[in-house]
Amino acid sequence: MSLTGTPFFLTSILLLIVAVVVPFTLWTRIAGPPLLRGLARLLMLLFAQVTAITLVFVMVNNANNLYDTWGDLLGTDSHVAAAKDLGPDGMGGQQIKNEPKQLQRFRPADDPRMGPGVRMTDLQGRISGVMGEVYVWLPPQYADPAYRHKRFPVVELLPGYPGSSKAWFGSLHVGEQLGPLMLSGAVKPFILVAPRTNILTGADTGCVNLPGKVNADSWLTVDVRKMITDNFRAGTKPDSWALAGYSAGAHCAAKLALAHPDRYRAAVALSGYNDPALEPDSLAGKDPKLRLTSNPLHILQAANAAGRPPRTALYVSGAAGDGYQAGIGLRQLAKRPTSVTVQLIPANAGGHTTAVWRQQVPEVFRWLGGRIRA
Structure with missing residues (x-):
């Protein structure tokens, strides 16, 4: 059951x-x-x-999509086939352009609470060695004959920890909220992609590559990205790609976008943090080197010091003590072409909950519409 x-x-x-x-x-x-x-x-x-x-527990889990399966809850599922040392670029010396297409079979999502139009596939990451489900939602315009030659921008959606890849659709109702807004023209049409991020038993990967353990960075930024461009009319340039996450997923979104300006142009971080050690189960937070190198503040400082501020736009929101200060720190470091928009969430808005993040969905996607394009 x-x-x-x-x-x-x-x-x-x-x-x-x-x-x-x-x-x-x-x-x-x-x-x-x-x-x-x-x-x-x-x-x-x-x-x-x-x-x-x-x-x-069932009511809380269903409302927040914390655990997808019994295997996630009990820690019996394995989603890592291999974790080679892939080097600084996360590619292991390979070139994406030389990789054959990875065509996938998609089926309707297995949970009706995710809303209409969500489809899923089981992806085996060729570069990362990670295996997991990926959910995809196509905008209303995708099937419109007037758009048959158009490529669409893409947003990867990342949940918190623990968190299910269903969460943005099932708890934040992102597809149900954005569908009418895209039809009316109030929000630009995006392809929405929600990959599995709960990869290791009892641990938050911090979206890093850790040889011998997991290549979560390459799973999200290489394998999932290539699968989408292989199977859908999705933009292939950085200008067409963004990330959005909440809580631990917010940390990942900011970290990945700043670390890979050659793959993403923007990121949305809702109630996140910069120091990965603020998540007690974070692999990155427990490793002194990764704790530093995966901190978005350090990534931005290093890029500035090298004279290469990333062409990255960040939208950071949070309450005082719950993401707001993290955004202020990034904004203070930002040098053109980096930009950081910070939004203060009132303390009485509802706390660190999906209800608060759900209310922000239309606003953050209108913001993304001005930053990424097909």
């Missing part, structure tokens, strides 16, 4: 009802010695507590 499916949710409700009804029915009817009666009543109480906790 699926962890996120309706059957499991309904089963949890049914079990809780049973757990409440059984004590009322049998509490005074239990026969036998006092010790046995006491033990039976204790088990009924424990069963009621377990079912209540389970139902709350």
Whole structure:
């Protein structure tokens, strides 16, 4: 039974009802010695507590898309086939232009809560050695004959940690919000791509390459990117690509965009952070060298010192103490052509939750429309 499916949710409700009804029915009817009666009543109480906790977990998980599968929750799934040392560029000496096309079969998304039009595929990363599902949503204009020769810009959507690749569609309702706005012309049409980021058991990859462990950077910025351009009418230049993330995904979005201006032109970071060590389970935060080199502040400082400020536009939003200061730090370092827009979220807006980020979706995509193009 699926962890996120309706059957499991309904089963949890049914079990809780049973757990409440059984004590009322049998509490005074239990026969036998006092010790046995006491033990039976204790088990009924424990069963009621377990079912209540389970139902709350299912509701929270369904609302926030924290864990996709039982394997994600229990840490039994493996999504890394290999983790070679791919070098500073994350390519391992290979050239994307020389790689054969990776044509994929797509099917409708396996969760109806993601809304209409979302399709998915299982991708095996040729460069990164990572395997995982990728969800794709095409704008309304994609099937319009008037756009048949047009390539579309792309935004990669990154969740927090723990987080499911379904989250932007299932919790933030990005497709349902943007579809009407794209049809009306209020928002530019984008292809939306949500790749798996929960790759390792009990660890946040920090979207870095760590030889022998995982090549999360190359998975997102090389393999997923190439698969999309191989299978869809997507722009291939950096001007056509952006990233958007919240929480740990916000850190990744800013880090990847600044580190790869040859692949991305813009990034949106909602309630994120610069120092990866602020996520206790971050692999990057636990490695002294990676903690420094994957910090967006360090990436920007190093690029400025080398006389090559990245042509990258960042939109950073957050409340005081929850992403806002991270944006201010980046804005203070930004030199043309780098630009950083910082938005303060009121403290009473709702905290570090998907409800807050969901409300920002139209605004950030209008901002992206002015920064990336086909």
